[in-house]
Amino acid sequence: MAEAPDADLKTVVLNDRHIVAGGRMVPFSGYSLPVQYPTGIIAEHKWTREHAGLFDVSHMGPSFLVLDRKSGDGEADHVAIAAVVEPLCCGDIRGLKPGQVRYTLLLNEAGGTHDDLMIARPAAEGWGGALYIVVNAGTKEADFQRIAAAAAGKATLNRSDHCALLALQGPEAVDVMRTLVPGAAELGFMHYGSFGWRETHLVISRSGYTGEDGFEILVDPEHAAALWDLLLADPRVKPIGLGARDSLRLEAGLPLYGHDLDETISPVEAGLNFAISRRRREMADFPGATRILAELGGVLGRVRVGLEVEGAPAREGAEIVDAAGTTIGHVTSGGFAPSLGRAIAIGFVPPESAAPGTRLNVLVRGRSQPAIVVPTPFVPHRYVRKAST
Numbered sequence: 001m002a003e004a005p006d007a008d009l010k011t012v013v014l015n016d017r018h019i020v021a022g023g024r025m026v027p028f029s030g031y032s033l034p035v036q037y038p039t040g041i042i043a044e045h046k047w048t049r050e051h052a053g054l055f056d057v058s059h060m061g062p063s064f065l066v067l068d069r070k071s072g073d074g075e076a077d078h079v080a081i082a083a084v085v086e087p088l089c090c091g092d093i094r095g096l097k098p099g100q101v102r103y104t105l106l107l108n109e110a111g112g113t114h115d116d117l118m119i120a121r122p123a124a125e126g127w128g129g130a131l132y133i134v135v136n137a138g139t140k141e142a143d144f145q146r147i148a149a150a151a152a153g154k155a156t157l158n159r160s161d162h163c164a165l166l167a168l169q170g171p172e173a174v175d176v177m178r179t180l181v182p183g184a185a186e187l188g189f190m191h192y193g194s195f196g197w198r199e200t201h202l203v204i205s206r207s208g209y210t211g212e213d214g215f216e217i218l219v220d221p222e223h224a225a226a227l228w229d230l231l232l233a234d235p236r237v238k239p240i241g242l243g244a245r246d247s248l249r250l251e252a253g254l255p256l257y258g259h260d261l262d263e264t265i266s267p268v269e270a271g272l273n274f275a276i277s278r279r280r281r282e283m284a285d286f287p288g289a290t291r292i293l294a295e296l297g298g299v300l301g302r303v304r305v306g307l308e309v310e311g312a313p314a315r316e317g318a319e320i321v322d323a324a325g326t327t328i329g330h331v332t333s334g335g336f337a338p339s340l341g342r343a344i345a346i347g348f349v350p351p352e353s354a355a356p357g358t359r360l361n362v363l364v365r366g367r368s369q370p371a372i373v374v375p376t377p378f379v380p381h382r383y384v385r386k387a388s389t
Contacts, residue, residue: 012058013164013224021239029137031059034241041243045338048210048248049379052170053240054231061140062160062203062218065151067129074128078121081129084151085119090267090286092277093131099123101132101190101205104275105267106143111288111295112263113270114146115139116255120192120205129155132192132203134165134216136257164224169214169248171382172236177204177215180230184215188386198223209245211252211381250344251337253306253376259316260304260332260346268295269348271304271376302329302348306376307362309334309343311369314362320347321361321368328353331362339379345371 009032012018018025023034033056036044047053065084070077082094091104100121106114120132135143140161148157168176178185181195184204192205203218219227231237246256255261255270266288267275273296280286284293307314313335320329334345345362353360358373 010059012056013162013221014056014058014228017225017228018056018239023239023241026242028242029059031137033059034239035243036241037239039238041241041247042338044238044240044244045247047238048170048212048240048244049339050171052168052172052176052214052234052237053210053244054228054237055167055169055240055245056164056228057167057209057216057245058161058164059137060161060165061133061135061137061143062163062165063133063135063144063147064158064160065131065133065147065155066158067155068153070129074125077129081131081155084155085131085133085147086280086286088146088150088287089117089119090276090280090292091119092279093119093121095277095279096121099187099191099193101192101207103190105261105272106135106146107267107287107292108263109287110264111266111291113257113261113265113267114263115143116257116261116272116275117143118205118207123193133157138258160218163221164219164228166217166219166224166228166231167208167210167214168217168231168237169208169210169212169240171213173212173214174384176231176234176236179234186386187215189213189383191386198226202227206384209252209254210248211254211377211379211383212248213382213384247335247338250333250335250346251339251377251379252381253346253378255304255346256333265348266292266295268292268300269302269304300351303351303354304332304346305349305354306374306378307331307334307345307347307360307371308374308378309345309362309364309369309371311343312364313343314345314364314369314371318345318347319363320349320371321363322353323359323361325361325368328360337378344378346376349373 187206208214329349331347
């Protein structure tokens with residue numbers, strides 16, 4: 001039975017479609033969103049792993065940052081727009097190739113994480129001096145303010161969160177996309193482009209938050225319902241809610257901001273060293289560089305680990321204890337993994353307790369349950385990368 005949205009919550013463009021489809025609407029990041037459809041979270045999770053799931057992630061924060069005064073030299077303009085955002089993050093934005101997407105983190109001066117986000121360089125001619133940026137829903141107002149302040153007098157941030165952002169994920173997603181927008185099916189992982197579709201353009205990236213191959217599609221409000229309906233008319237595609245999105249990303253070992261990342265957690269503690277670009281390390285020119293470079297050198301008090309848990313799932317906040325019963329950390333994300341048929345969790349422990357195979361315990365409702373440190377992802381990623389040209 002679909003639930004009516006709370007009057008104080010924002011609604012996405014496709015809200016009515018979710019209600020008609022039987023979506024159970026719940027509050028999330030200030031929006032009313034479907035946590036599941038009638039088939040249930042486990043069925044939706046497994047469908048995405050085997051076929052193609054369609055997620056509405058329009059609560060996220062897509063935007064375009066564009067230079068106010070372009071030189072006409074595409075490379076020079078890219079360097080200029082990269083210089084606007086690099087003081088806020090740890091990624092090499094200047095080094096992006098046309099059409100490339102990069103995962104990075106907005107950092108505070110103490111090296112903690114304001115947010116994790118995607119920043120992309122357009123490939124189309126005439127779009128030099130612009131960046132496509134997608135931030136998280138719960139932090140987007142602060143993120144947009146932070147970016148706009150850094151850009152003042154140099155560039156303008158154009159928000160696109162009034163549009164619909166859809167994620168098509170799963171092993172059959174590429175074949176579905178090929179019937180819809182053939183050119184987008186040729187993208188490699190972490191690349192994107194703008195593609196004509198009907199009377200509009202779709203901004204499509206080959207990326208996602210499930211560990212599966214897939215795409216994220218930005219579409220204007222006027223064409224969102226038609227795109228949603230067309231995708232769901234394909235028998236390989238079913239609508240998927242927030243519940244399965246969370247269990248899929250947990251199996252993929254992907255951090256969730258506000259849980260596995262926050263203002264106190266650095267990229268190194270979170271195991272996201274790859275997001276600290278080599279050039280930025282050498283320049284030490286990003287927020288919190290002193291702390292983060294020291295952590296890269298081994299001065300580290302906690303690290304993020306994956307845990308396989310015996311028994312009931314260990315949820316966020318559950319204590320992680322060593323063999324002596326001493327609390328050494330806490331679970332930040334946890335639940336049942338439908339693909340594995342067992343409970344898994346992500347948490348933080350001291351480095352000396354982080355080696356795969358280390359046996360620990362978690363406290364679930366006051367009861368100690370065995371847990372073992374395992375590598376992440378729990379379920380292998382199936383991203384499709386193309387050979388560099």
